[in-house]
Amino acid sequence: MPGHVEVQELVKHFRTFERREGLWGALQNLVVREYKTVAAVDRISFEIRPGEMVGYIGPNGAGKSTTIKMLTGILVPTAGRVRSNGFEPFRERSRYARTIGAVFGQRTQLWWDIAVVESFRLLKKIYAVSDADYAARMREFNEVLEIERYLHTPVRKLSLGERMRCDMAAALLHNPPLLFLDEPTIGLDIVAKENIRAFLKRVNREYGTTVLLTTHDLSDIEELCPRLMIIDHGRLLFDGGLAELKRQLWRDTTVKFDLKDREQAQRFEQLEIPGIRREKLGDLTYLLSFGRDDRPTADVIRQVVNAVEVLDIAIEEQSIEEVVKRIYLGGMSPEAPPCNP
Amino acid sequence: MQSVALEFARIGFLNMLAFRLRYYTGVITYFINVTVYYFIWRAIYQVDPGFAGFSFAQMTTYVAVGWIIRSMYFNNIDSEMAEDILEGKITMVMIKPVSVQWSYISRALGESAFRLCLLTTPTALLLGLIFPVLAPASAAHFAAFLAAVAGSVLLVAALNFAVGCCAVRLTSILGLLRAKFWAQDLLSGVLVPVTLFPAPLRLVSRWLPFEHIGFTPMAIYLGRISWRQTAEALALEAFWIVALLAFGAWFWRAMSRRIMVHGG
Numbered sequence: 181m182p183g184h185v186e187v188q189e190l191v192k193h194f195r196t197f198e199r200r201e202g203l204w205g206a207l208q209n210l211v212v213r214e215y216k217t218v219a220a221v222d223r224i225s226f227e228i229r230p231g232e233m234v235g236y237i238g239p240n241g242a243g244k245s246t247t248i249k250m251l252t253g254i255l256v257p258t259a260g261r262v263r264s265n266g267f268e269p270f271r272e273r274s275r276y277a278r279t280i281g282a283v284f285g286q287r288t289q290l291w292w293d294i295a296v297v298e299s300f301r302l303l304k305k306i307y308a309v310s311d312a313d314y315a316a317r318m319r320e321f322n323e324v325l326e327i328e329r330y331l332h333t334p335v336r337k338l339s340l341g342e343r344m345r346c347d348m349a350a351a352l353l354h355n356p357p358l359l360f361l362d363e364p365t366i367g368l369d370i371v372a373k374e375n376i377r378a379f380l381k382r383v384n385r386e387y388g389t390t391v392l393l394t395t396h397d398l399s400d401i402e403e404l405c406p407r408l409m410i411i412d413h414g415r416l417l418f419d420g421g422l423a424e425l426k427r428q429l430w431r432d433t434t435v436k437f438d439l440k441d442r443e444q445a446q447r448f449e450q451l452e453i454p455g456i457r458r459e460k461l462g463d464l465t466y467l468l469s470f471g472r473d474d475r476p477t478a479d480v481i482r483q484v485v486n487a488v489e490v491l492d493i494a495i496e497e498q499s500i501e502e503v504v505k506r507i508y509l510g511g512m513s514p515e516a517p518p519c520n521p
Numbered sequence: 522m523q524s525v526a527l528e529f530a531r532i533g534f535l536n537m538l539a540f541r542l543r544y545y546t547g548v549i550t551y552f553i554n555v556t557v558y559y560f561i562w563r564a565i566y567q568v569d570p571g572f573a574g575f576s577f578a579q580m581t582t583y584v585a586v587g588w589i590i591r592s593m594y595f596n597n598i599d600s601e602m603a604e605d606i607l608e609g610k611i612t613m614v615m616i617k618p619v620s621v622q623w624s625y626i627s628r629a630l631g632e633s634a635f636r637l638c639l640l641t642t643p644t645a646l647l648l649g650l651i652f653p654v655l656a657p658a659s660a661a662h663f664a665a666f667l668a669a670v671a672g673s674v675l676l677v678a679a680l681n682f683a684v685g686c687c688a689v690r691l692t693s694i695l696g697l698l699r700a701k702f703w704a705q706d707l708l709s710g711v712l713v714p715v716t717l718f719p720a721p722l723r724l725v726s727r728w729l730p731f732e733h734i735g736f737t738p739m740a741i742y743l744g745r746i747s748w749r750q751t752a753e754a755l756a757l758e759a760f761w762i763v764a765l766l767a768f769g770a771w772f773w774r775a776m777s778r779r780i781m782v783h784g785g
Contacts, residue, residue, distance in 0.1 A: 298535060305528040306619055
């Protein structure tokens with residue numbers, strides 16, 4: 181089915197050659213080599229339905245790009261199964277490529293030394309896009325991406341942001357039902373980022389294009405992807421919505437109180453609410469943290485306000501960055517379910 | 522598919538035009554090469570006017586026309602491919618719905634078309650004016666020569682693609698490319714006619730595709746082989762083209778399974 185991706189127990193091993201140290205080691209290397217097998221992707225399974233926008237995140241070297249390269253038919257999987265747009269990507273690469281679009285943020289699919297429009301002409305031929313469709317697509321791309329003024333410039337003279345807009349247009353020239361983006365916003369300034377995001381939203385809305393994107397910029401996910409998958413060391417750690425991720429990992433609520441004066445501060449310190457951690461930030465500023473599921477936040481606030489004179493209250497939001505950082509550093513804690521079935 | 526190949530060829534053509542200096546140095550390089558070989562052979566022929574069964578005029582023609590056609594069939598897709606594979610740019614070729622082999626080979630053909638118009642023709646005129654180059658043995662010989670040269674272009678493209686595939690397994694392919702570069706120039710007979718090779722080398726070169734790149738068209742041009750031999754040589758050249766294209770397609774299929782592209 182177009183726009184549908186199904187991945188089962190996908191594995192990619194890379195065999196790398198281990199260099200021995202020293203002169204004797206170097207001589208040994210000439211004769212016998214030792215290889216080490218690294219699992220870049222280790223038994224990953226997921227399914228993406230037509231029209232979904234899914235974010236795929238993980239620290240550097242987690243296996244994101246390797247997954248994308250298997251999904252686009254560039255790398256052959258070591259084991260497991262991929263069915264995408266009804267094709268087996270590597271085996272049917274050439275026919276499959278016709279039905280997908282792909283952007284790799286660190287590379288360009290445009291020809292480096294020649295004007296952008298020449299690359300577009302070639303892509304138009306390759307994907308057999310009709311003249312009418314081509315004109316319509318270009319008009320549409322120009323509305324959001326404003327690429328018209330770069331069309332006659334060689335790619336090597338474009339800025340990164342300009343190049344990325346052109347690459348995005350190039351990937352979508354044939355209106356594929358499925359789009360893979362590997363770090364599409366890497367290195368872009370905020371204006372270019374927003375431009376790219378607006379364009380992706382529009383494409384997804386108007387054509388129901390399925391999008392899978394990897395990124396290090398979590399605001400990409402917050403703005404674009406109702407669903408995200410987190411990968412590390414080749415394993416899928418989480419698959420679900422952003423809100424769900426926060427709910428699973430954000431177990432503590434923190435409330436900040438600004439008190440009226442020292443007398444109130446003394447009373448505050450004597451206050452006894454069981455199961456609460458207290459932290460002094462400043463003379464009159466305190467943090468209270470408690471298990472989010474233990475009690476309603478309103479209860480805690482009410483207890484404090486009834487006993488002490490408070491000037492200001494702030495409930496601290498845990499940012500998505502912090503949540504994700506915790507996963508990267510420590511992995512998901514055991515009590516959180518690792519991943520939705 | 523045909524028009525796609527044409528577009529790829531166009532890109533190859535445009536790529537060559539992108540840099541002016543590269544173009545001018547190209548013309549000069551060929552001129553220098555022919556001049557050097559002209560004087561070397563002149564020195565030899567002053568000692569032995571009947572050297573190797575060639576007259577001096579024939580040898581001059583052999584050298585000049587040999588380099589002129591080399592300026593056309595030569596391409597760099599082996600090193601371009603190696604660079605694409607080693608730097609991971611091959612991903613950009615592989616996400617397109619075209620055969621990887623044909624995209625490189627059509628690019629090579631486009632490069633040859635460019636070279637024919639802008640490099641080979643001016644070089645031929647320049648060399649023809651300066652050196653005493655003989656006309657082809659006959660119009661028929663010239664037609665057969667053109668067919669052989671068209672074959673050379675395909676042969677070199679097919680060969681370079683197969684060599685480029687090796688970059689998948691090698692972290693440093695420069696040595697291999699250099700070796701292939703010199704082997705091609707030597708064994709194709711552009712430096713020395715293959716008939717002057719010592720017997721063992723001649724035996725080797727006979728079973729390799731290289732001599733069809735340079736020597737076969739030259740032998741036809743000078744009318745040094747019979748029509749029967751010409752037909753055989755052209756058939757053998759065609760065989761090598763098909764064989765190398767088939768080998769390249771198979772080799773790429775095998776090699777592409779081992780591609781590793783890290784990061785980005």
